[in-house]
Every structure is written in structure tokens, then in C-alpha cells.
Amino acid sequence: MLRNQIDKIRLLFRKDKESYFCFYKILGFYPRNIQLYQQALLHKSTSIRSEKGRPLNNERLEFLGDAILDAIVGDIVYKHFEGRREGFLTNTRSKIVQRETLNKLAVEIGLDKLVKYSTRSSSHNSYMYGNAFEAFIGAIYLDQGYERCKRFMEEKIFKNYIDLDKMSRKEVNFKSKLIEWSQKSKVEVSFELIEQFLDEDYNPMFHTEIRIEGISAGKGTGYSKKESQQNAAQAALKKIKNDASFKEQIEATKAQNHLPENTEETDELTEETLIEENLETILPVENPETDECKGE
Known part of the structure; x- marks a missing residue:
């Protein structure tokens, strides 16, 4: 709580305080390293590069967020469903961390309006927002640590958008x-x-x-x-x-x-056809009528 107040005071002297307030509405706390959150919202199609010339996007944060999300959701599911079998717990976690669910969560908290991407890629990347959500989790973890990340999931996500008991009964084929x-x-x-x-x-x-x-x-x-x-x-x-x-x-x-079958036979037939075609080109074609005339 005290840390959040200190961060809030520091914001008064920053030029980009609007971005901090924007993330605060989503997170419930002020970022320390806002660049992490901004990078989490950069789709690879944006072609933005760092000062060193390296591509700057959210793929690495997405990789990290995927692992952190698995651990946090597994922790929450394990404690909520006491005594349930491993298979049930695994399936329930999978229903939460699957792309469709993460996509919806990203839209619910407003990440879809902040993701930067090229319009060309949006038409065939239906899980872009879900990927950004994972990257966002990775950013929280790097910026604030595991416990803060877990608290965000519990207080901002599960409390408002996920009914664990209902989710566990949902069929995912x-x-x-x-x-x-x-x-x-x-x-x-x-x-x-x-x-x-x-x-x-x-x-x-x-x-x-x-x-x-x-x-x-x-x-x-x-x-x-x-x-x-x-x-x-x-x-x-x-x-x-x-x-x-x-x-x-x-x-x-x-x-x-899925190579064509009987390739040898096909080659032989092709070769025979070519030979016949070549022979027809080289040798004169006999005309029966002409021969009969000659015979007469």
C-alpha cells in the first residue's frame, strides 16, 4: 500500500503519467517499469526495433507469461478444488489458460484497445489479444514479482470474470x-x-x-x-x-x-510417351489413302 502511494507521488513529476494511469486502471497498482507493459502490447507485426536494432515485440514476454500463468492458475485451482483428482485439476486449468478464454479476458479488461499491430495481421490472428494477455502477465511478473502477479489474477481476473465451479463443468472438446x-x-x-x-x-x-x-x-x-x-x-x-x-x-x-505413388511406373510411362511423341515427329506418318493411290 505504501509502495503504491510512493509510486503515485512520483507520477506527478512524469511526462508520461497518462500511460501510468491507464495501466493503473487495469492492474490496480502503478507500474515501476512501464516499458515492460508497453512491450507486452506490441505484436510482432508492428516491426518496431530497439535502439540496438533488434525487433521489439511481445513474444518473449508471452513465453514467460504462459509459464507463470500455468503456475498461478494451477495454484488457485488446486486450493479451490480440495481432494479432486489430478485429471480434473489439469482439465480445469486448461479451460482457463486456453486461447479462447484468454482472448475474452483480454477484451474484458481492455487490453484489446491497447495492443499495437498491423491491420494486415489482425485478420488472420484471432488469438492476438490472448497472446497479449499472457505477455502482460509476464510483464507483471518481471515488474512486481510472483505474489503481485498472483494477486492480480485473484482480485482482478478470477473475482470479476471467472467462476471456477462453472468453468470446471464447461466442456472443452x-x-x-x-x-x-x-x-x-x-x-x-x-x-x-x-x-x-x-x-x-x-x-x-x-x-x-x-x-x-x-x-x-x-x-x-x-x-x-x-x-x-x-x-x-x-x-x-x-x-x-x-x-x-x-x-x-x-x-x-x-x-x-504424400509423395506420388508408383513414381517409377509414372516415369516409365512418361518416358515411353516422350519416345512415341519423338518418333512421330521424326518418322513420317503413313497415309493409307496415299498408299492405295500408289498401288493403283
């Missing part, structure tokens, strides 16, 4: 999302039940693996085939989102898997 992605990306996805066993209480458990173009993309366990598929799909989507080398591997395998 990760399998459908993965299939939709595969269709857009034109890759083959398979769901394979690789194991069925009993847990400590003799309840049946299912273990599913997802393969994309034959490559293992994620595994999931559940008390039904459907639950195991959902958990596996969730793991696969997270890997697709965070692992650039995995996506490159998929593209390379896709290109290899």
Missing part, C-alpha cells in the same frame, strides 16, 4: 479442436488405444496415443476412452503450439508420406 487443426493443415491424425489397465482401486483405465503423420504427438490417460482421447488431444495441441521443431518434423514427414 480438445479432440474436435485437434481434428479441425489437422483438416486445415491437411495432415493425418490417428487416435490409438495403446493400453487398458486397472488403477489402485481396480477402476478401468485407458491410455491413448495420438499420432500425426505417424509421429507420436501426445498421450493421455482417463477412466474412459473418451477421456483418454481428450487428454491426449490436449497434450498434442500443447505440443503443436509450443514445439516449433515438432511442427517442422510433421511438415517434413507429411511431404514424404
Whole structure:
């Protein structure tokens, strides 16, 4: 509280105090390093560069914010749902940190009006605001620390916009999302039940693996085939989102898997056709009528 009052007094002597007040309305406290928050709102399409000539955008802060957000939401969910299974806690956290939810939260607190981007990129980047929200969390963490960041999520976000009990009951179909992605990306996805066993209480458990173009993309366990598929799909989507080398591997395998079949036969046919065409060009075509005339 005292720290906030000191920061407020300092603001009176700053030229950019309007920006500080703008962030104060969202955060509930005054930033110490306002550049962090400004950078959190810079989409990579803005092409802004630092004094050293390096690209300046929110991607690094987004990476950090993603990890911090996972930890904070996991902490809050764990304490709220005492005694619930790990699978339930994981699913509930995923519903909160998924892009659709973060996108809505960014709009709710007004970040969408502050994000800087090129108009060209906005048309095909529907999760730009959700990404900015993650970057904003990263900025809070670097500027104020974990506890302040957690307090912001509890007091400003969960208290006003998220009903944990309602959210936990919300159905999120990760399998459908993965299939939709595969269709857009034109890759083959398979769901394979690789194991069925009993847990400590003799309840049946299912273990599913997802393969994309034959490559293992994620595994999931559940008390039904459907639950195991959902958990596996969730793991696969997270890997697709965070692992650039995995996506490159998929593209390379896709290109290899979808090469034209019977290329040797095709080559032979093409060669034969070319030979025939060349022969027709070189050799005169016999005209039956001409031959008959000659015979006469």
C-alpha cells in the first residue's frame, strides 16, 4: 500500500503519467517499469526495433507469461478444488489458460484497445489479444514479482470474470479442436488405444496415443476412452503450439508420406510417351489413302 502511494507521488513529476494511469486502471497498482507493459502490447507485426536494432515485440514476454500463468492458475485451482483428482485439476486449468478464454479476458479488461499491430495481421490472428494477455502477465511478473502477479489474477481476473465451479463443468472438446487443426493443415491424425489397465482401486483405465503423420504427438490417460482421447488431444495441441521443431518434423514427414505413388511406373510411362511423341515427329506418318493411290 505504501509502495503504491510512493509510486503515485512520483507520477506527478512524469511526462508520461497518462500511460501510468491507464495501466493503473487495469492492474490496480502503478507500474515501476512501464516499458515492460508497453512491450507486452506490441505484436510482432508492428516491426518496431530497439535502439540496438533488434525487433521489439511481445513474444518473449508471452513465453514467460504462459509459464507463470500455468503456475498461478494451477495454484488457485488446486486450493479451490480440495481432494479432486489430478485429471480434473489439469482439465480445469486448461479451460482457463486456453486461447479462447484468454482472448475474452483480454477484451474484458481492455487490453484489446491497447495492443499495437498491423491491420494486415489482425485478420488472420484471432488469438492476438490472448497472446497479449499472457505477455502482460509476464510483464507483471518481471515488474512486481510472483505474489503481485498472483494477486492480480485473484482480485482482478478470477473475482470479476471467472467462476471456477462453472468453468470446471464447461466442456472443452480438445479432440474436435485437434481434428479441425489437422483438416486445415491437411495432415493425418490417428487416435490409438495403446493400453487398458486397472488403477489402485481396480477402476478401468485407458491410455491413448495420438499420432500425426505417424509421429507420436501426445498421450493421455482417463477412466474412459473418451477421456483418454481428450487428454491426449490436449497434450498434442500443447505440443503443436509450443514445439516449433515438432511442427517442422510433421511438415517434413507429411511431404514424404504424400509423395506420388508408383513414381517409377509414372516415369516409365512418361518416358515411353516422350519416345512415341519423338518418333512421330521424326518418322513420317503413313497415309493409307496415299498408299492405295500408289498401288493403283
